[in-house]
Structure formats: C-alpha cells, structure tokens
Amino acid sequence: MTGSTRQSGAGDQAEAPPRNTACYVYGILPEDVEISEDAVGVGDPPRAVTIVRHGEIAALISDVDVDRPLGRAQDLVAHEQLLDEAAAEVPVLPLRFGAVMTTPEAVVEELLAPHHDSFAAALKQIEGRTQFVLKARYAEQPVLVEVLTENAEARQLRERIRQLPEEVTRNERIRLGELITQLIAAKREADTQAVVGRFEPFTAGAVVRDPSHERDAAHVAFLVEDDRQADFERAVGELRSEWGDRVEVRLLGPMAPYDFVTT
Amino acid sequence: MTVAVPPAGGGGLPGRSSGSGLADVIDTILDKGLVIDAYVRVSLVGIEILTIDVRVVVASVDTYLRFAEAVNRLDLASQKQGLPDLLSSAPQSVARGKTKGMVQGVLEAAGEKLQDMRESYADEPVPRARRRRREDD
Incomplete structure (x- = not known):
C-alpha cells in the first residue's frame, strides 16, 4: 500500500478562494467530441463528466471532492473505462490517474491553451489507432x-x-x-x-x-x-x-x- | 509531449472491448499516460491518492519458496511421461496442467478480489464519448 499527496504549486498569481471541489482531468480529445449526459467519473458519488474546449482540442473533466482520497476500485475503473470507451470512438490522450486542477477555467488556460499545438498534433498521430x-x-x-x-x-x-x-x-x-x-x-x-x-x-x-x-x-x-x-x-x-x-x-x-x- | 509512433492516417471503425480485471487497470493507469505535473504548475491540486499496490516483486524469496513448493508437489508420476522421457520431448508436448496450481501469486489473489469489486460495478451505464459528426444512437 502506498499513498502520495501532492501539494499544489505555490502560486504567485491570485488563487481562487479555497473550496472543497476541484476539477479532475481524464484525458485530451479532439474538440468535436460530445459526451453523453449519463457519463460518470471518479468520486463517491460519481460526478457527471463534462467537456471543456479550446481551439481544436478538449479535455474530459468532472468535479471531484478534494477532502476525500481517490483510488478506490470504482475510481480506477471509472477512469479507465471512460477513456477506453472514448478511445474506441475517437483519438484520446490519456492522463495518468489522479490529475486534479483547481477549476475548468484553469484546465483551459493552463493545460489546453499553452500546449494546444502539441496535443493537437499528437491527436492527429493517434487518429485511427x-x-x-x-x-x-x-x-x-x-x-x-x-x-x-x-x-x-x-x-x-x-x-x-x-x-x-x-x-x-x-x-x-x-x-x-x-x-x-x-x-x-x-x-x-x-x-x-x-x-x-x-x-x-x-x-x-x-x-x-x-x-x-x-x-x-x-x-x-x-x-x-x-x-x-x-x-x-x-x-x-x-x-x-x-x-x-x-x-x-x-x-x-x-x-x-x-x-x-x-x- | 510526443506520441512515440510514426504518423499515419486511418479510419474510424468502432472497436470492441474485452473485460479486464482491476489488476490490469492498475497496471495501466497508475504509471502510464501523460503526467499532468509536466504541463501544469499553478493550478495543480494536491489530492490524496490511495493506490492499491498489488504489483508483485517478481524475484523475491517468497516467490522462490512458492516455486520450490510447487515443484516439490508436482506429481511427475501422473504426467504422461516420466522425467527421463521428458528429456527428449518438445516443451509443447508435455503435461496438460491445471492453469491454477498451489502457487497462487499475490497479484492473482489480489486481482481476483478486486475483480469481484469491479464486477459489482459492471452493470452501470457505460459512458461514451462520440464525435459530434457521428450520429448518436
């Protein structure tokens, strides 16, 4: 049994006020993807999975409660099942289990926007595979x-x-x-x-x-x-x-x- | 970020999935995939991750003793051929054995337990992501 706790980066920027909910990130996909409304992700109870977009790319995300540890069997299965079901239909860049950011806006501004071109190029490479x-x-x-x-x-x-x-x-x-x-x-x-x-x-x-x-x-x-x-x-x-x-x-x-x- | 494959195009045939146990899931999602820390600094949130470490240390004294015990109990007399005959036979031709013997790896045992846990979730609705240009069901 191992456990790890990551500390958030000490920001020089103004941070959002402390809150108990953060944003779990599953993976990166092309922008023109839609997710069914009943798709659920990690957490107990599991939260609905949604999409944020930027340019040609998008991220699969869901709210996650930061007060409780993640990693129960159903969390692990939810992460992989969501990505694998998506991968059967569209190109997906999977993130390692446990990726959590503050807000959906931060996912767009700090993950998707700065790395847009390399993610988009990688998605093209795995298209059809x-x-x-x-x-x-x-x-x-x-x-x-x-x-x-x-x-x-x-x-x-x-x-x-x-x-x-x-x-x-x-x-x-x-x-x-x-x-x-x-x-x-x-x-x-x-x-x-x-x-x-x-x-x-x-x-x-x-x-x-x-x-x-x-x-x-x-x-x-x-x-x-x-x-x-x-x-x-x-x-x-x-x-x-x-x-x-x-x-x-x-x-x-x-x-x-x-x-x-x-x- | 790179994809470690040569570029190519391709169609979009829907695939089919086969079931996998939780041990397989752990092998895949806990140490494979993109690491978000490499891309994000400021808005990273620390959250406690409970990981179930069922990975076997392949070379350990415990493993050695289990193998020795299994070999010791191996009933060669019940095999179709005795050892001297086996010496000249091809590996493929020997012994139809049970796939599960007395040596039960830690991973296998843990995996089965976790498999049970997974099965209780198998009936939940399956989330699907689709391209907008495709027709949904």
Whole structure:
C-alpha cells in the first residue's frame, strides 16, 4: 500500500478562494467530441463528466471532492473505462490517474491553451489507432515440468528437497525457486521477442511492459490501426491455439494509448 | 509531449472491448499516460491518492519458496511421461496442467478480489464519448 499527496504549486498569481471541489482531468480529445449526459467519473458519488474546449482540442473533466482520497476500485475503473470507451470512438490522450486542477477555467488556460499545438498534433498521430495489451502467462504445471526437463540442477535440487525434512532444506528450496525464476525469465525473454516479431506486420508500435507476475510469458502493449484490427485479433487467436494449454493468452482492449504517449 | 509512433492516417471503425480485471487497470493507469505535473504548475491540486499496490516483486524469496513448493508437489508420476522421457520431448508436448496450481501469486489473489469489486460495478451505464459528426444512437 502506498499513498502520495501532492501539494499544489505555490502560486504567485491570485488563487481562487479555497473550496472543497476541484476539477479532475481524464484525458485530451479532439474538440468535436460530445459526451453523453449519463457519463460518470471518479468520486463517491460519481460526478457527471463534462467537456471543456479550446481551439481544436478538449479535455474530459468532472468535479471531484478534494477532502476525500481517490483510488478506490470504482475510481480506477471509472477512469479507465471512460477513456477506453472514448478511445474506441475517437483519438484520446490519456492522463495518468489522479490529475486534479483547481477549476475548468484553469484546465483551459493552463493545460489546453499553452500546449494546444502539441496535443493537437499528437491527436492527429493517434487518429485511427488504439492500444491493445497482450498478457500471456505460463500455466504452472506445464512450465514447471518444462523447467525440470530442461535443467539438470533443478532436477537434482528437487530430488534432494524431497528426500530431506523441510526444515533443513530452506537454502535448497530458495536456490531451486531462484533457478526456476531465472529459467522462466529466459523463456519470457524469448517468447516476448517472438510475440513482438510475430505481430510486427499488424501493428504500428509495440512497448514491452514489465512482467506483472512471476509466470508471465509476455506482457506487451501494441498500437493497432483500426483497419488492421481484425488481422491482429486473428493473429492473437492463432498464437492462442498454438500455445494451447502451455500459456494462457489474454487480450485487453481496445484502450486509450497509455503506453504510447510520453510526457 | 510526443506520441512515440510514426504518423499515419486511418479510419474510424468502432472497436470492441474485452473485460479486464482491476489488476490490469492498475497496471495501466497508475504509471502510464501523460503526467499532468509536466504541463501544469499553478493550478495543480494536491489530492490524496490511495493506490492499491498489488504489483508483485517478481524475484523475491517468497516467490522462490512458492516455486520450490510447487515443484516439490508436482506429481511427475501422473504426467504422461516420466522425467527421463521428458528429456527428449518438445516443451509443447508435455503435461496438460491445471492453469491454477498451489502457487497462487499475490497479484492473482489480489486481482481476483478486486475483480469481484469491479464486477459489482459492471452493470452501470457505460459512458461514451462520440464525435459530434457521428450520429448518436
């Protein structure tokens, strides 16, 4: 569990009087976007999501109560769901969770206006493209059998551990686990490279993510053009059937291009 | 601010979404995306963020001991082949295992719990943003 509190910048400018409501910012979109009236965002109760515009760009925002911490499950899901639903329809530059400014006017004056041209250019770049994340995880028993099959030291450690009482084999068990972790990491490296190479013809970009689990086989974000999406999904299906029971493959998306926007 | 991809045009086919657990959401929105602090100074508001840190430290003694235990309990006799035979077989051909064994990663466990939490919100109306030039439903 970690927590962080950001202090507002000490302003030389005249600041608005203190108030309990501030303005949560989800992401940046083209100006010609409309949001349905029942769209809700973070907070308890969730507040209505609205749009502020400047020139060719706009920001998705909602009121947020600054007295209460953010980060409950429904806050996180609301943030991503709103952006991902939007990203399925229009280009979106997603902000990291937890972006809060004083007022909608400040969003326009300090976020949209000064950075208008670079945001507008970035939106043009991602037009017609969305992100998918491929998460592949080795099934436990098959990968452990593979590892034992391929590595003599692992087999020997296992035999030794099985022959001795548990209380005297802690070092051997740690060594065995470490070895397995390393061997799986090597498999992950190879399988991740294979996945990136395999999808290269269907994707406009790939970002390899850190593993989120010790049995991860691949964790890669892909940027996919809308008209290649069917090809991409077909290729994922082929990978899934090739790997069979050895690896569980999940595909997340379409989602906003979180991994492809950089500050 | 840059988008780390080459420029190109494209159509606007609506995509389809597949479900994702809260652990997946956390992987994505807590350390990816644009950082507002890089753009805004004066009107930034400090708000406490409770983050649920379910990310696993992949290389830890706990992980090692869990792997060792799983290997120790692995019933090789129930596999179709014994170890000596396995030595000469391709990885793809071995062992149809359960995908969930005795080793249950911290992330997986936490993720499932959080998944339950998420599911209770899954029925809420889905917000949608659309281009003005498109017809709404």
